[in-house]
Amino acid sequence: MPPRAAILQLFHEASCIAPRPVTRDEFLARHYMRGPDVSAAFGDTENWMGGVLSALAGRGITPEIGLCTAALPGGPLTRAGFETLLGELLDSLDAILAQGPLSHLFLLLHGALLVEGVDDPEAVIARAVRTATGPATRIAVPLDFHANPGPGLIEAADIVIGGKLYPHTDTRARGARLVNLAFTPRRLSTRHVGLGVQVPMPRQETTAGPFAELAALTDRLEGAAVADVTLLGGFPFSDAAHRGTSLLITAPEGHDPAAIVDRMRRAVAVRQDALMAAVPGAADVMPELRAALGRGRVVLADVGDNPGGGGTGGETTLLPHLAGLGVAFGFGFLVAPNLVTAATAAGMGGMVEIPTPAGPIAARVERLQPVHYRNSGAMMRGEMLDGGPGAVLALGRSRVLVSSLRVQAYDAEAFRAMGVAPETLDLLAIKSIGHFRASYTPLATGGVLLVDSGGLSSPRRAPPFGGTTARSTPPALLQT
Incomplete structure (x- = not known):
């Protein structure tokens, strides 16, 4: 049976100190679509969606596209807005699954979503999607460079990678890489490890400077034994318990990431002062x-x-x-x-x-x-x-x-x-x-x-x- 893939998206970066919560209306205002409309709007763009769509097309796969929606960065999403959007997302997935099982599902999340009264909402999304698809579907999740992924998300998904560059000029390429990793014959899984620090966003830029050096190191740590290493800057304006600068390590199941984590922690430590430098008023x-x-x-x-x-x-x-x-x-x-x-x-x-x-x-x-x-x-x-x-x-x-x-x-x-x-x-x-x-x-x-x-x-x-x-x-x- 040829592979049958689907795409879903619920994308928002939330600041816990923003004065006004975000509602479902903000998602409707930015984009709220499904099916061919998604391909028409994003197929040629240099973002995650464009990368996933192009890589699937390169494999001769036309994905089933459920609800894809996003809001501009702002305050936490209201509980009512989250429950409505999650219900609509799952309804669109149920309609896809009614036509048969999926081999792959690409769930596009930001990784820094906050919801009023809900701990780790993106884990709630991923678990609900996993419950709907069952264990046989390979779930692959791309996250923004500024993500703060919680343990529930990592457990529910098979493969989770992030963007490596800030500015985010690699998202199309990384979207394509996610597809390639998801279709790798060997079974891969992702581990997430915090580095014990939150680098301020102005010092996370990767065009030059200490964070660029750290991002380049992740490329050198990849190889035959490790499929992908992502250094996430993390989003500091969050009250999530799991926020911070962290690593996503994707490798064959059973791989021990200790050596990679130790190497990155030592690299962060020697750059600590530059990474924490203040910005003048x-x-x-x-x-x-x-x-x-x-x-x-x-x-x-x-x-x-x-x-x-x-x-x-x-x-x-x-x-x-x-x-x-x-x-x-x-x-x-x-x-x-x-x-x-x-x-x-x-x-x-x-x-x-x-x-x-x-x-x-x-x-x-x-x-x-x-x-x-x-x-x-x-x-x-x-x-x-x-x-x-x-x-x-x-x-x-x-x-x-x-x-x-x-x-x-x-x-x-x-x-x-x-x-x-x-x-x-x-x-x-x-x-x-x-x-x-x-x-x-x-x-x-x-x-x-x-x-x-x-x-x-x-x-x-x-x-x-x-x-x-x-x-x-x-x-x-x-x-x-």
Whole structure:
């Protein structure tokens, strides 16, 4: 009998300090689809789904695609929203299983989902899927680089791998690798081991520096005896008991991962200081920024207000500092629906005030248009982003990009789509932690700097590592 494979997805990264919970509506707004619609939307994209679909197609397999849905990073998912989405996910799986058993199931999860009142919700999902398919189906799970997988997920699945790169420029390739591992004739299984540390997200980047060295080491640890080693950065803004930087080791059943774990722990220990280095605040970064501007165009990333990591995107702490530099800068996205409304009322050429902690800044409305563009860089190339109604505000030669919905301008196409050429600016200030590097680094002739505005994605706001407790899960939910 030829292999019969299926795909399911329930993808969300949740911050325990975000002020507002996420509901099912946010999943409906981003994407909520099944069947051929999924292949049409993601088949050519550079993400996990694109990689899984392309690798299955290469094997001559047309998968059955059940519910695939995702929400933008935000607060924990409500209990009601989770139970509804899980029920819909399982209903779509039941419809697939009604046509016969599956040899393989690819369950696309983030790994940092939080749900109000539920401990380890992704384990709940994986167990429910395993109950539905039975033990003969090989379940393979890809996780985001920032995942915090719990033991229940690892036990329910056969193979679990993660992305290795931050920015996540390897997800399509890793999706294809997951498929190849799942179809390996020898029986593989995955072990998960915490490394006893939580590396802050700004220091998890893998384009250079200590975490890049650790990620490269995982490649060298793979070989005939070990099929895959993933170093997960982990998502610090979580209250899950199992959060932290960790390892996924996929090998033949019975393999002892002790030597690999020891090697990685020693490698982390000698880089501890660099991995934990603080990010300067707005005032403290100014001398370094002025010096860098003397060398060329600078990209300044505000790690403290990243909409892709739980930030609101509405912090304006940096703006007065940038306005005093006397250079042409671009700032985006400022997530401020009220400001977009005011700009719309003022009309093209009208004046509005941007609120900042140091007082309002007057700006001229240069452009009014929806924030809607497709990524063109290496990070999630081909994906469409939607920030709702938007505006471009002019401060002399500088431009502020404003959106109504939370969206991260990690791709330079964000500026171009709003009529602003990033190459014409001296400074690009982006609300992002690491994803921006894939698209903006080639523009940074004067260098890349990080700054912490103190927003909800500030490393200073992450819960103390090792000092949290698990959420509670009612027994009835575990039996879903």
